[in-house]
Amino acid sequence: MKLTKSEILTFLGIRNPAQKELSVHPVTLRFTGEMEHFEKDFLDDYFKRIIGPFRFSLLLAIIFYGSFAALDAIVIPELKYQFWFIRFVLVIPVILVLYILSYSRFIKNYLQPLVSVAMYLTGLGIIAMIIYASRIVERDTYYAGLILILIFGYAFTRIRFIYATLAGWLIVGTYEAAAIWLTQTPTEQLYNNNFFFISANIIGMFICYLMELSARRDYVMRHLLEEEQDKVKAANEMLEHRVQERTAQLTRTNRALKKEIEMRKHYEQEQAKLEAQLLQLQKIETIGTLAGGIAHDFNNILTPILGYTEMAMEELDEESTLRYDIEQINHAAIRGKDLVQQILTFSRQVEVEKKPLYLQEVIQEIMNLVKASFPSNIEIKMDLDPHCGTVLADTTQIHQVIMNLCTNAYHAMIDRGGILHVRLTEKEVDAEKAAAVPNLEKGNYVLVTISDTGHGMDHATMNRIFEPFFTKKEVGVGSGLGLSVVHGIVKSYKGAIEVESQPGKGSTFRIYLPRHGKGPSDLFTDKEVLEKGKETILFVDDEEEITYMGKKMLENLGYRVNIQTDTRKAVAEFEANHDKYDLLVTDQTMPHMLGTDMARQFRQIRPDLKVIIITGYSNSISSEMLEKEKIDELVLKPIKLSEFSKVIRRVLDKDNTAVM
């Protein structure tokens, strides 16, 4: 019998090509080869699995073996006591003992051989009965009992193939011996019985073989599965370990990165400081050169006007109208002289002070200067959107930026003339646009576009124009710092510059400055008679634009004004300097605190403090509330300056006791 494992399995129809092939001995079914190490474990495992069904099969065997006692009484009543003796005294007690032993701890290693013995014993019992019976009856009918035992032993007891086969053939052999030597069994009968026994034995063997093979295969599969599970588990653990390791690594990297960012920030701050210092120097140079140049020319123009008008006046009669006219020219020239001095003083303002600026005003101012200094072959066009919002910037620096670009445009067009076009608009920058311009981010911007029709630049020049000391101008024309200064300033405002240029077709510079506030509102509108004063006012509103305009307007009326946009800071300021203030002007609806609440709190320190509340909605505050909080006046937005000035005057001039 030399079948390969796979052949056996395939033949038996239990081989699945996808499964691992079993490596077992073809007869004993013990694991061999690479699976040899499974044997002991398998036997332990097999024992655990079969012990339950095994016990049940023993009980079943006792019932079957006992119930045939009835047959004894019917078929061979003469021998029933002998038969019952065999059944109930010899065989069943042995099975019962085996059943009890199966609960013992030591039975494990001997269980299989003992079952084999028990199986043989039950067979022996039947054979004994057959021998007895043959002395009384001709026909042997109890041989069928042996078949039952064979089937039962092979199929139910879960005995291993090898032991079952041993017991099976022993039973058959013993019967042959008994039939030949101890009974006078007719030859036909012997043949007949042998056919049944051998067939039953072989069928039983098959069943038993398959059952054990199947159990072994299950075991191997289970084992492999466990192995795979272990592998998966190990892989999981490794993965987890790796994740932990990576997380730790990431944490470390993160920490290092944070540190680096902090360091960079620090360096950036340092750099910004240095840049500011450099800018300071450059500013003196650039603005000084430009303003100084203009001032020089102006002074030269003013000199003969002043001189000649003076001389003309001397020659004219005091009463003559011509003398009066010339005197006006002379005065105008003196005013011009003062203005030039102002320009020079202005150009020396080097402190950078960022505040919300309406560029339309600033650009208009600059362009007036530019117009004065540009030759007539350069046409100047301006498109300034009057609704453009504010930018947070320093006026001087904005002057510097725009003057610089205008000066460049001037140099580009001086030979052939051309058009200088200055535009101011608001621009919303989307992600696509932001990606196209270096340093530009998404958001709302105020866009200043300065374009000329001059000689333009090639690509290489365009790439270098923001470098310090790079200049295409002749030596002596400009310092070479110009555009790097522009770049530095715009960058410090978190803005960006876009340059477009083609040789011979002119250049366009687009300056993007982050929009700070909305366009000019008509908060303060008219130009009627304004009432002035010298008192000190605390002006609180969470909208910066309004506070700045309020400050500007009230200061123009002569008041001293402290503005606050944060209610908490306003409280701190008042607590520190409450003696200073005569009047509180506050918005009603602000974060953290209502205007009326602020008034009540301030009045606890200064009961005589006057209070004006500004509000956008008349129904946000009731007249009862005004009464209760002793608010002096309620002013509705938008405010007319003339009215506002009157209200302030009225409140300040009110008798204190009337308020109390």
Next chain:
Amino acid sequence: MAKILVIDDEPYILLMIKKMLEQVGHGVDLASNGKEGLELLLTRPFDLLITDIVMPEKEGLETIREVRKKYPGLKIIAISGGGRLDSSEYLEPARYFGAEKIIKKPFQKGELLNAVNELLGGE
């Protein structure tokens, strides 16, 4: 009266100063830059030099330095419309180089005549 040389690159200013000085009886010669001025100084004697600072060819400071070296007795008034920061930026160095008086442009007639009188008064 005195002989005065006026140097300025701005013809209107030259003519104006000439008129102012001639009105009070001075003899006035004109030059439009330092180079011309020095050439004129070679040809005849002057009592007073009035010179602008920012000029082409030869600017005022250089001119003053040269004049001071060659003609120690010549009185000098520097006038200027200003430099990069301030009208007096070039005027202070002018004083340093030897100008007795400095006048910022634009000036009034009185300013100029007073300065001239002060410098020539001793003669």
